[in-house]
Amino acid sequence: QALQSISSLKVLYLNNNMMSASIVEDLAGVIKSNSTLERLGLWNNNLKSSTSVILQALQSISSLKVLNLNNNMMSASIVEDLAGVIKSNSTLERLGLWNNNLKSSTSVILQALQS
Numbered sequence: 001q002a003l004q005s006i007s008s009l010k011v012l013y014l015n016n017n018m019m020s021a022s023i024v025e026d027l028a029g030v031i032k033s034n035s036t037l038e039r040l041g042l043w044n045n046n047l048k049s050s051t052s053v054i055l056q057a058l059q060s061i062s063s064l065k066v067l068n069l070n071n072n073m074m075s076a077s078i079v080e081d082l083a084g085v086i087k088s089n090s091t092l093e094r095l096g097l098w099n100n101n102l103k104s105s106t107s108v109i110l111q112a113l114q115s
Helices: 020-030 048-058 074-087 103-115
Strands: 011-013 040-041 066-068 095-096
Touching: 011 066, 020 048, 074 103
Parallel strands: 011 040, 040 066, 066 095
Antiparallel strands: none
16 A cells, blocks of 8 residues: 555565465556556565456556566466556566466567567
């Protein structure tokens, strides 16, 4: 809740926290209230399907440069939301997706990166 009062946040690293679904919901609120966010690190949080909530919030941010979602056991169901984030962020320079369960759906991500 304290982070929601900061509207000019540029960097947020919450790596290695194993977040619960309720914390993910709060984090989505923080993201939506910070249009200046440039770097978001969420690696190793076991987000799984709740990653979608964060990705939907990130679609309203156009200043994102770095997004690290490594090692979160995400499934292919989040790919469309991830593609939306990529398309809405022409400033994106780094995208970390190492060790996720994306498998054959990576073609959708690659197509979004090319557009």
